[in-house]
Amino acid sequence: METKTVTQLACFIDLLMDAVCAVDIEGRFVFVSAACERIFGYTQAELIGMPMINLVLPADRERTLKAASEIMGGQPKPHFENRYVRKDGQVVHIMWSARWSEVDQLRIAVARDITERKLAESRQAALYAISEAAHATADLLALFQRVHRIVGEWLPAENFCVALYDEQRDQLSFPYYIDDRRQPHSVDRNCAEVVRSGQPLLLNIDGAPSSLGVPLSSQNGTIGALLVKSSGGERYTEYDQELLQFVSAQVAAAIERKQLQARLEYMARYDQLTRLPNRGFLQERLKDALARARRECGHLALLYVDLDKFKQVNDSFGHAVGDLLLQEVARRLQQCVRETDTVARIGGDEFVILLEHLQQPEHANRVADKIRSLLGEPVPWEGCDLSIVPSIGIALYPENGEEAQQLFKHADEAMYGVKRGAVAS
Template sequence: MKTAIPPANFVDLLLDAVCVVDRDGYVRYVSAASERVFGYQPHEMVGRRILDFVHPADKGKTRQAVNEILQGELKPNFENRYVRKDGSIAHIMWSARWSEEEQIRVAVARDVTERRRSEAMQAAMYAISEAANSPANLPAMYQRIHKVVDDLLVAPGFMDALAEPNGEALNIPDTEKDRELLEFVRVQVAAAVERKQMHSQLEFMANYDQLTGLPNRRLFMDRIHKALERAARDECNLAVLYLDLNNFKEVNDAYGHSAGDEVLRVMAERLAQCVRAADTVGRLGGDEFIVLLDTIAQSDDAFSVAEKVRASLSEPYELSMASLTLIPSIGIAVYPEHGKEPETLICHADGAMYRVKKGER
């Protein structure tokens, strides 16, 4: 029975490429599908070493697989990558065996690039989503997403920067095939930035005074607990200053609460300038402020700082409606002389402040 198609052309109808390679690795025959699979026409591959087309990173494992095939092993599902003529990367699944009689390696190459890309895209999207929803800070999140995208998109392309006002930027290769990933990254990063900014805002509100920006009672207590642990471990001193402004209520009564708020903001700025970066200035409420002097050499250091604070806070407050002079009352407690617990030290400093205030009156 005659066939309608010459037998010699049957192989050229296959979507997979059939390759014949000799013992030295030279291509002796490749079917017409080579152009679809490898990006080269048959005549461009015949006579050349098959390894010349293999991705540089995969040549090592490819040589090992070839040696195993030459020893008689079957390779039904070996995968490696090839560099096409246009520079793109092809993921190839091979089914190959060695013919000892003919001294040739016969193999069928199937292009699985789209399948692998689809799998990689799904894995990348999952990893990006996981990174965007992690508790890590924004720079760490950007780094994780960079790693995912770099692993997925190996070919260089145009760069599209996703940047925030803080200067952090995420560069994504923007090619036609990568639009889906790019858009997914945009959405995930935007949601993550918004979520982390909201979290930062809530965290700030929970730990800082909204008027002055100073640590509130909650954060101050956390810091004094840690400072006392260090002081006990290192056998050093620390001090607490408790202070307010005499006659501050009269400022609110005479000029309004906006004037009082302006005084408190200036007071906070002056206090911060009187202490070291390692110290903590906090606002407890109203015009009551508290200062933690962490690791001082001796008790006299606390009194020196208190005098510095007194002089600074006694300078006139130049408001839009008046120039006011307010004198602070400052109480001091030193660890371990006046106590070893946060509440004990704060209570002692508070009592000392009121004794000073009463004496001044």
């Protein structure tokens, strides 16, 4: 009768959705219910005698062993959570209720699969964490670093990369890339496939790390991809894919916001035609340069460059040709100065060059001569040569003024003096 009762009890236990198991003092399974196969993927026969810790996700093993020791010391654990790796490599979240049976020298535990609940919690946490990261980080690199840490809390993400797609150049860039296996070609290929298709890519190949890539999608299309790759035997699941897709939507929105902010800042500081600093940005740089010059007792110069008879080019050939000519002038002016100097377009056909750290005042004159020579070379256009003749006025600090307004005024007046002299001659 007693044996029959035990057998019936075992049958009833096998009907439970939660798994019931018993682990001996050495940490090996000595009893598992039928639900263990549904949760862990192993048959009851495969689990009996297997060390429990072998199934635990490596990242959770240390705290799991600590909890097991506390249970064996007489401290029941009614709501302990950790992650296990199924036989097929998928990671499942488990909540345990466990206690130690001193009489039987066994840990008796009931395991509940809470993977779906954890996924829902992760989505909610992702919303807040990514949103906070997007607003708290100053640049995209810092954002990607924080996103990597956040994703790593929910799924294996030791290897993580962000790919951004430049549609105009049809080119991928990798502003954030972590790969301990150093296999850039496979990562490039997978990211390119995600961007091309606009669809997630889940690769679980025997003998190879699992890979999961999802597109960074926006209203304007696919702007890039997120990709994670496991470093061990873990296998990504559709749950992981859903989570990463949720994260990618937040990241894509954050990227677009920061890119828009960068474009607005660029537009506020740079001339859209020539890509040179505009008047406002030049004034910022001049202010900083003057502060350095005062502190170091140094010298600087402003060169005011105006293109003579530029209006005739617009009138004769049209504004499109005039724009091309201004772009060529900008390119040539940059060739005449050092990287530490500033070439700015302040409006129309007027340019200003800021020369810092002048060793001698004559250096500004040599730069002006170089500008006249280089701009004097004809610009070929549809079988004819367009000529550029500049008028250049120079203001020196501190000889011609110690404030920005004084230097601008002196350089402007000097430029008009040169222009008047050219007309008179």
